[in-house]
Amino acid sequence: MGKSILLINGPNLNLLGTREPHVYGHTTLSDVELSSCEVAASHGAVLDSFQSNHEGAIVDRIQAARGKVDGIIINPGAYTHTSVAIRDALLSVGIPFIELHVSNVHAREPWRHHSYFSDKAAGIIVGLGVYGYKVAVEHVCVNFEEKEKEA
Numbered sequence: 001m002g003k004s005i006l007l008i009n010g011p012n013l014n015l016l017g018t019r020e021p022h023v024y025g026h027t028t029l030s031d032v033e034l035s036s037c038e039v040a041a042s043h044g045a046v047l048d049s050f051q052s053n054h055e056g057a058i059v060d061r062i063q064a065a066r067g068k069v070d071g072i073i074i075n076p077g078a079y080t081h082t083s084v085a086i087r088d089a090l091l092s093v094g095i096p097f098i099e100l101h102v103s104n105v106h107a108r109e110p111w112r113h114h115s116y117f118s119d120k121a122a123g124i125i126v127g128l129g130v131y132g133y134k135v136a137v138e139h140v141c142v143n144f145e146e147k148e149k150e151a
């Protein structure tokens with residue numbers, strides 16, 4: 001069957017490639033999602049992408065992945081710095097996850113230096129631009145375990 005990966009992007013990341021290119025680059029989110037899908041497929045894995053500007057919708061999507069997904073790659077956006085709710089959802093489903101940030105949050109404003117996710121992440125990728133998504137997908141494909149899936 002191959003591994004199943006869920007890619008989640010949080011608020012305002014739908015603007016990727018259209019605003020603040022000096023910070024986030026010129027690649028659009030749909031291009032990121034397409035190339036992530038292609039990288040997964042090259043490893044015999046399937047990747048589903050989800051983007052929402054709404055915290056509860058992200059919580060719902062994570063809960064729906066329980067028993068169906070081998071790994072999550074999440075860029076929580078600004079929720080990185082605020083959301084205990086999304087942290088709790090990730091812990092509740094027991095799916096290993098990679099935390100990803102396009103920018104180097106540690107070289108930006110101090111309030112971006114804390115994440116509600118990093119201490120529980122299997123790995124953290126920051127500051128590699130959208131290339132980080134390719135690195136994350138490759139890592140999950142090669143290193144995460146494939147689990148028995150619920151029907």
Ligand SMILES: O=C(O)[C@]1(O)C[C@H](CCCOc2ccccc2)[C@@H](O)[C@H](O)C1
Pocket residue numbers: 011012013015016017018019020024075076077078079080100101102103104105112
């Ligand atoms: O660097 C990242 O990927 C961030 O997760 C992006 C968040 C911002 C998401 C907004 O993304 C935009 C992308 C393009 C244009 C405008 C916003 C920011 O709040 C985090 O501190 C770091």
